[in-house]
Amino acid sequence: MTLLPPVPTAAPGPRSAELLAGYDKIFYPGLIGEGYPFVARSRSGWTVTDVDGQVFVDLVSSSASVPMGAGRAEIVEPAAAALRSFGNEDSHAVFHEWMLPLAQRVLSLAPEGLTRVDISLNGTESVETAVRVMRRATGRPVIIGFFGAYHGETTTTASLGAEQHEIGRELRGLASGFVHVPYPNAYRNPFGEPRRGGTGDPWVDYLRDHVLFHLVDPSEVAGVIIEPILGSGGVISPPDTFWPALTELCREYGWLFCLDEVKTGFGRTGEVFAADLWGLQPDLMCLGKAMGGGVMPIGALLGTERALGGFGDLSTGSTWSWLPAACAASLAYLDLLEREDVLSNVRALHQVAVDLLVPLVDTITAVGDVRVQGGFVGIEFVKDKATKERDLDLQDAVAEGCIKRGVLVVASTTSLNIQPSLVMPPDAYAEALGRVLEAVQEAVDEATR
Numbered sequence: 001m002t003l004l005p006p007v008p009t010a011a012p013g014p015r016s017a018e019l020l021a022g023y024d025k026i027f028y029p030g031l032i033g034e035g036y037p038f039v040a041r042s043r044s045g046w047t048v049t050d051v052d053g054q055v056f057v058d059l060v061s062s063s064a065s066v067p068m069g070a071g072r073a074e075i076v077e078p079a080a081a082a083l084r085s086f087g088n089e090d091s092h093a094v095f096h097e098w099m100l101p102l103a104q105r106v107l108s109l110a111p112e113g114l115t116r117v118d119i120s121l122n123g124t125e126s127v128e129t130a131v132r133v134m135r136r137a138t139g140r141p142v143i144i145g146f147f148g149a150y151h152g153e154t155t156t157t158a159s160l161g162a163e164q165h166e167i168g169r170e171l172r173g174l175a176s177g178f179v180h181v182p183y184p185n186a187y188r189n190p191f192g193e194p195r196r197g198g199t200g201d202p203w204v205d206y207l208r209d210h211v212l213f214h215l216v217d218p219s220e221v222a223g224v225i226i227e228p229i230l231g232s233g234g235v236i237s238p239p240d241t242f243w244p245a246l247t248e249l250c251r252e253y254g255w256l257f258c259l260d261e262v263k264t265g266f267g268r269t270g271e272v273f274a275a276d277l278w279g280l281q282p283d284l285m286c287l288g289k290a291m292g293g294g295v296m297p298i299g300a301l302l303g304t305e306r307a308l309g310g311f312g313d314l315s316t317g318s319t320w321s322w323l324p325a326a327c328a329a330s331l332a333y334l335d336l337l338e339r340e341d342v343l344s345n346v347r348a349l350h351q352v353a354v355d356l357l358v359p360l361v362d363t364i365t366a367v368g369d370v371r372v373q374g375g376f377v378g379i380e381f382v383k384d385k386a387t388k389e390r391d392l393d394l395q396d397a398v399a400e401g402c403i404k405r406g407v408l409v410v411a412s413t414t415s416l417n418i419q420p421s422l423v424m425p426p427d428a429y430a431e432a433l434g435r436v437l438e439a440v441q442e443a444v445d446e447a448t449r
Contacts, residue, residue, distance in 0.1 A: 004428060005056075005406060008054035009054065011054070015039070015050075015051045016052055019039045019051065020037070036408060038051075038052070038054070038056070046059075046070075046421040046424045048408065054406070055406065056403075059407060059408055059418045059432060060408045061375075061420065061421055063410075063419075064268055066290075068294055068333065068336060069294070069423055069424070072294070072295075072336070074336055075294070075336065078331070079295050079296050079332070080325070086324040086325070088323050088324075090319050091324075098328050102322075102330055103300075109334070110285060111280060111281050111282060111285070113282075113304050114282070115304060116303045116305065118133075118300065118303070119299075119316075120298075120317050120318070121297055122289075122297050122298070123262030123287065125299055125318060126287055127151045127152055127260060127286050131143060133307060134223050135177075137308070141177045141220060143179075143221070143224070144181060144207070145178055145181075145226075146183040146226055147180055147181070147182050147183050148185065148233035149161050149163060149183060149225075149233055149260070150230075150263075155174055158171050159178050160178050160225060164414075179221075181211055182203060182206065183233070187236075188388065189202065191205070199245035199249075201239070201245035204249060221253065225260055226246075226258070227263070227264065228259050228280065231263035232413065234380065234415045234417075235372075236371060237373055243278050247281075256306075257282045257283050257284075258285070258286065261286060264376075265285075266333070267374075267375075267422050269346075270347045270350055284307050286299070287300040288300075291330050291333075294333075296325050298321075298323070340423065342423060345424075349422075352430045353433065357372065357436075358370045364441075366383070366444050367440070368380045368382035371415075376418075377419070378412075378418075380415045380416075381395045381398070392411075394444070395415070398411075398416055398436075398443045401440075406435070409436065
């Protein structure tokens with residue numbers, strides 16, 4: 001007996017096709033070109049229903065922003081009650097009773113040393129604030145970012161990020177003070193083994209030996225901002241050698257160490273925060289996406305006393321940061337995260353993906369690497385296993401095959417990414433990944449004909 005809805009007849013269906021034609025005439029072309037080939041009518045749990053009544057399995061979770069599946073009453077109802085009793089309010093001016101409990105709750109879950117909270121509307125705003133805070137706290141202009149990282153699409157955050165050149169196109173010359181280095185990607189390691197007498201990590205050796213010698217004086221660096229696991233940039237986890245070498249470098253030069261946990265935070269990796277996987281203790285941590293439980297937008301910047309407690313002269317955030325309803329939703333989500341033992345389910349989802357998808361590396365020549373961490377999966381397709389040249393056409397064909405089978409995945413810039421609801425039943429996830437495997441095989445067979 002299947003746990004999944006029937007495979008759609010066609011995508012788009014007739015009503016979706018009619019609406020999409022209208023969208024194409026009115027909306028910004030860059031918006032329409034990025035969407036799935038249907039128009040949604042509703043969502044429920046880990047499924048999406050389109051206007052033609054066809055149901056799709058959601059392995060995207062609104063870019064990992066909807067952790068518990070859609071419309072959980074335990075999260076929606078507290079948010080609705082807050083809206084009815086309070087409406088919206090500028091929480092920078094009128095403090096409300098949900099703010100302090102939420103700040104205290106988040107800090108209680110965060111890595112040791114984080115004692116301060118600044119409020120924001122979403123993850124991008126959290127990162128924007130982090131950039132300004134780092135420069136203000138240190139009096140230094142330069143921030144080090146990493147190739148492959150995504151931090152948002154404003155001028156500042158797109159310039160800090162370097163997932164793919166198109167995201168920062170026409171912006172690099174407008175936002176100065178960012179230096180980029182390779183993200184520690186064991187599959188695409190340009191350095192080889194660590195040098196003798198170095199840090200033990202080749203990526204940090206490169207930063208020490210080359211960037212800090214040829215390009216930038218370490219005394220001008222405010223710190224580093226890094227995703228603990230690259231999200232849309234490929235679901236890449238650094239090797240264990242990386243974090244001790246990087247944090248020692250930060251200590252040596254007085255740099256602030258900032259983790260962007262906007263996508264990894266609140267359970268996605270199988271821990272509350274990805275920092276917990278390595279016992280990391282950042283000076284700053286950016287939050288967003290899943291923080292609102294998939295019901296309301298909300299973000300935060302957490303900081304140590306040094307990073308966020310020594311000044312108060314920066315104006316941060318925006319009007320709708322920490323709306324009463326958003327805070328109520330976030331508190332309700334944190335209750336569910338603990339009460340339902342969500343992290344154990346995420347670890348079960350992790351094992352399902354490892355068992356079903358990791359063997360593709362050995363069985364299909366076009367699969368170069370499969371990376372799994374909790375509710376994150378990245379499948380990297382290549383034209384040749386030796387050269388590792390990316391095969392984005394094949395990746396797109398697999399994504400189209402998944403849609404044809406009623407499964408939504410993400411054809412990202414470097415990999416096919418999968419991010420299910422954190423409470424999706426493992427058996428249903430396994431069945432959905434079975435459809436993904438069918439799409440992979442079909443696309444590979446078609447490409448080799």
